[in-house]
Amino acid sequence: DIVLTQTPLSSPVTLGQPASISCRSSQSLVHSDGNTYLSWLHQRPGQPPRLLIYKISNRFSGVPDRFSGSGAGTDFTLKISRVEAEDVGVYYCLQGTQIPRTFGQGTKVEIK
């Protein structure tokens, strides 16, 4: 199974400041069709996860442009340009290249 390792596991941030989360894969996420199926999800307490980014860098419908994704192969990053109060919660990376799908262990973003 592909293992996704996120860093940091916890990220206290100041409102209005940037935040960055890394996701490293145990093997390349490039699919045989040429796409890289790495997504980012955000989960608030008591709620289901919400898709933010798919295929490395594509923002899902309605996702603010302060969220951006980058990376290639085995190393990926989610960046929040200016953290807002509603951005608190846990962020997960997810790979959709292989079965079984796997998630990172999550990064908790909280306000300082």
Added chain:
Amino acid sequence: QVQVVQSGAEVKKPGDSVKISCTGSGYNFTNYPIHWVRQAPGQRLEWMAWINVDDGDTRYSQRYKGRVIITRDTSANTAYMELNSLKSEDTAVYYCALSAFDYWGQGTLVAVSS
């Protein structure tokens, strides 16, 4: 608009089975596979299985193979996840999500306790 609605919370005893439903609306139900994901208290998300709603093809995590059965009823726009031989460690919130994890159900809490 796309909506995914799951059945309600369940309380079960060890050894029981549970069957959770996931009903889609606002889109062509057979166009998008459905994943099942679980989240134990305080734990990360864990992928369990996937069904191609169009032809019924399924894929399972090795961890649950033999204990979970995924089915669908296209006439009811509903997919089902049945988990057998429940243990206390199966206490979790179970989610269904559409193919690209773009739409999620609200989650179903399954509590297993003697």
